[in-house]
Every structure is written in C-alpha cells, then in structure tokens.
Amino acid sequence: MTSTRQAMMIVTPALAVAGVDVSKLSLSRTSLMEARKSSRETLAATVRQNFQPTVPLIAHFDGKLLARLDGTKRDCLPIVVSGLDIEKLLGIPMLPVGSGTMMGQKVVEFVREWAGVEEHLAGLCFDTTSSNTGIHTRAITVVQQSLKRRLLFLACRHHMLEICAAAVFDAFFTSKGPEIELFGRLKSQWQFIDKSKFDPLDSDEAGDGCLNSSEKAWLASRQAAVISNLRQHLEDVQPRQDYREFAEFAQLALRLLGEKLDVGFSAPGAYHRARWMAKGIYCLKIFAFRHQQIRAELSTANLLVRCYDLRDLLVCGTSIDGCSYK
Numbered sequence: 645m646t647s648t649r650q651a652m653m654i655v656t657p658a659l660a661v662a663g664v665d666v667s668k669l670s671l672s673r674t675s676l677m678e679a680r681k682s683s684r685e686t687l688a689a690t691v692r693q694n695f696q697p698t699v700p701l702i703a704h705f706d707g708k709l710l711a712r713l714d715g716t717k718r719d720c721l722p723i724v725v726s727g728l729d730i731e732k733l734l735g736i737p738m739l740p741v742g743s744g745t746m747m748g749q750k751v752v753e754f755v756r757e758w759a760g761v762e763e764h765l766a767g768l769c770f771d772t773t774s775s776n777t778g779i780h781t782r783a784i785t786v787v788q789q790s791l792k793r794r795l796l797f798l799a800c801r802h803h804m805l806e807i808c809a810a811a812v813f814d815a816f817f818t819s820k821g822p823e824i825e826l827f828g829r830l831k832s833q834w835q836f837i838d839k840s841k842f843d844p845l846d847s848d849e850a851g852d853g854c855l856n857s858s859e860k861a862w863l864a865s866r867q868a869a870v871i872s873n874l875r876q877h878l879e880d881v882q883p884r885q886d887y888r889e890f891a892e893f894a895q896l897a898l899r900l901l902g903e904k905l906d907v908g909f910s911a912p913g914a915y916h917r918a919r920w921m922a923k924g925i926y927c928l929k930i931f932a933f934r935h936q937q938i939r940a941e942l943s944t945a946n947l948l949v950r951c952y953d954l955r956d957l958l959v960c961g962t963s964i965d966g967c968s969y970k
Contacts, residue, residue, distance in 0.1 A: 700766035744775035748786025767796030893928040
C-alpha cells in the first residue's frame with residue numbers, strides 16, 4: 645500500500661516525464677489524499693454494484709494483527725465470500741478489540757452491505773479458535789443469531805487436522821513452557837548428526853524393534869498408496885515450504901525397501917509450540933536419526949498417524965477434497 649507521501653513522490657516525476665510543467669501546478673498531499681479517497685470510493689461502489697451473486701455463498705473470515713502505515717498494529721478482519729466460480733473480498737475492517745462478538749458483528753455488517761450476499765449466504769468458514777467456536781458470544785454464534793437462520797459451519801480443514809495432530813503429540817510430549825525441550829536438543833545437536841544415515845520407518849538394523857507386528861501390518865497395507873500420493877503432490881507446486889518439507893520427510897520415512905531418494909535436510913528452525921507443522925517435521929527428523937545423537941522414546945504411532953493424515957493436509961484446499969479420504 646502506498647502512502648500519500650509516497651504517492652506524491654511518484655506523481656511529480658511522472659507528470660514531468662509526461663511533459664507537464666510541475667512548477668506551474670499547486671500540488672499538495674491533502675488534495676492528493678482527497679482525490680485518492682474519492683477515486684477509491686467510486687471504484688468500490690462500482691465493484692459492489694456489479695457483484696450480483698446467484699449461487700450459495702460461504703463467508704470466510706480470520707482475524708489478523710496487521711501493521712498500519714504509521715507503524716502501529718491493529719486487529720483486522722479480512723472477510724471473503726466464495727461460491728461456484730465466485731470469490732469476492734467484502735472488506736478488511738479494523739477492530740477495536742479482537743473478540744468473537746466484535747468479529748461476528750463485523751461479518752454481519754459487511755454481509756448486509758453487499759446486495760444479495762445475505763440472501764445467498766449458506767455457511768461460514770473459520771478456524772477453530774475459541775473466539776470463533778464458542779456457543780454463546782463467539783463469532784459464528786453471533787452471525788447465525790443476527791441472521792436468524794441456521795448456517796453450515798465449515799471449520800478450516802487445516803485447523804481440524806491440527807487438533808488431531810496436537811492430541812497425538814501432547815499424549816507423548818510434555819513441556820512446561822511454549823518451547824519443547826526435546827526439539828531444543830535436536831537443534832543443538834544437529835551439526836553432529838550424519839545426514840546420510842537416515843533410517844526409514846521400518847528399519848530394524850539396530851535391532852531396536854521400532855515396529856511391532858501389528859504396526860508392520862498396518863504400514864504394509866498403506867505404504868504404497870501413501871507414497872504414491874506424496875509423489876503426486878510433490879510434483880505440484882506447494883505454496884508453503886514447510887508442507888513440502890514435511891511431505892519429503894514422510895516419503896523418506898515410508899520409502900520402499902532399497903529405494904534411494906535424493907532429499908536434502910534443512911537445519912531445524914523455529915520449534916515454538918504454536919508452530920504445529922514444525923511438530924511433524926521435528927518428529928520425523930528425531931525418528932530418522934534415532935540411532936545417532938538423538939535418543940528419545942518417540943512412539944511409532946505418533947509418526948504413523950502424522951504420515952498417513954498428511955494426504956489430507958496436502959489436498960484440503962476445498963471441503964470436498966478434505967473429506968475425500970474418509
């Protein structure tokens with residue numbers, strides 16, 4: 645976003661290049677600001693008037709702490725509606741507080757400002773934070789009560805899978821603070837680990853019996869299908885590097901006997917408890933180098949669940965794809 649001051653610095657040389665004698669013009673930041681504001685209002689009114697939905701719509705919203713031009717940060721709420729061949733940003737209002745009630749009220753306000761949106765609104769898409777999902781004064785409840793009708797609740801597939809992964813993770817790891825001690829040890833010992841000695845999930849070279857008979861049967865029944873699915877998605881462009889890294893490590897951990905894969909290992913990065921994708925990556929690294937510096941009682945079940953559910957993580961960009969493996 646360009647500030648008025650920056651816009652003035654662009655306008656002056658642009659007029660000069662166009663052959664206008666800027667010395668004869670009275671340029672001020674105030675007049676430029678008013679002109680930009682008027683132009684935006686006209687453009688916004690045109691866009692709003694031309695938007696005439698005729699299909700069911702889903703409203704997406706997610707509060708974010710964004711920086712302003714003056715350097716301060718404010719709670720903002722991007723609100724988007726989507727449907728068949730439709731995706732429209734309704735607005736990004738600033739919030740005095742990031743409470744569920746305030747977010748719900750803003751969603752209702754913008755839905756009603758756009759003609760036809762309220763009539764065609766069929767559901768809400770949101771993350772699974774408590775400010776959204778409470779049953780009394782949270783965002784989705786406020787929206788539904790204000791519109792006086794029931795809506796389809798589509799919780800974000802990433803956040804739904806995050807809850808499943810976190811439940812498995814918390815069953816095996818405990819930490820007194822936001823950082824996880826075991827991950828900290830991996831980070832500090834990373835330089836001493838031989839990256840060429842990566843042990844797959846079913847490796848029993850050290851005779852540690854990491855897989856029991858039932859787990860081996862479970863892995864054998866799904867190994868080829870999961871590897872095939874991972875290869876398919878690794879051929880596509882992944883918008884997030886951590887998703888690609890997780891998929892590559894899962895493919896290494898599940899690779900078929902004798903198969904060689906050329907995958908590099910990046911040094912461990914952030915391991916804050918809130919970084920849920922990092923949990924899967926760290927678990928795979930710890931398990932892969934379990935016969936070296938890193939020694940931990942890491943349950944095989946943890947890795948099996950994560951590797952198998954990774955398929956949903958990679959394809960859950962839509963509700964249909966997110967449920968296709970269930």
